[in-house]
Amino acid sequence: MVLSTLIYIALVIIVIIIIVVLLRFLFNALFAIFTIMSTENRCEHYARTNEDVNPKTEGCEECQVEGTNWVALRMCLTCGHVGCCDSSLGLHATKHYKETSHPVMVALPSKQWRWCYLHKEYS
Numbered sequence: 001m002v003l004s005t006l007i008y009i010a011l012v013i014i015v016i017i018i019i020v021v022l023l024r025f026l027f028n029a030l031f032a033i034f035t036i037m038s039t040e041n042r043c044e045h046y047a048r049t050n051e052d053v054n055p056k057t058e059g060c061e062e063c064q065v066e067g068t069n070w071v072a073l074r075m076c077l078t079c080g081h082v083g084c085c086d087s088s089l090g091l092h093a094t095k096h097y098k099e100t101s102h103p104v105m106v107a108l109p110s111k112q113w114r115w116c117y118l119h120k121e122y123s
């Protein structure tokens with residue numbers, strides 16, 4: 001009687017271990033699929049941009065023409081256009097993206113982060 005109870009408990013433990021292993025396998029497979037999907041959706045624009053692009057102007061190109069002030073500057077990494085940020089009245093960096101579809105800009109003068117307008121993603 002005691003022996004059969006022990007075998008029963010051992011069987012239950014083995015079944016639990018099998019279930020845990022299967023669940024882990026399933027979880028890993030789902031995680032792998034998710035990773036592949038998210039890398040497919042990731043922005044490739046940063047890889048294609050040229051870090052050596054030189055700014056065309058010292059300040060915001062349009063603000064200098066219009067005589068308005070800006071808060072911060074963004075440079076287009078496709079053509080070097082310098083525009084003002086979204087906290088500025090002119091919104092010229094965003095306008096430049098809408099007009100040209102150049103996707104990636106970098107913060108000036110620090111160049112600490114880049115932003116892809118298409119994927120709405122920092123890098």
Ligand SMILES: [Zn+2]
Pocket residue numbers: 043044045046103116117118119
């Ligand atoms: Zn992108």
Ligand SMILES: [Zn+2]
Pocket residue numbers: 060061062063064070083084088090091092093
């Ligand atoms: Zn501007």
Ligand SMILES: [Zn+2]
Pocket residue numbers: 076077078079080081096100102
């Ligand atoms: Zn541009």
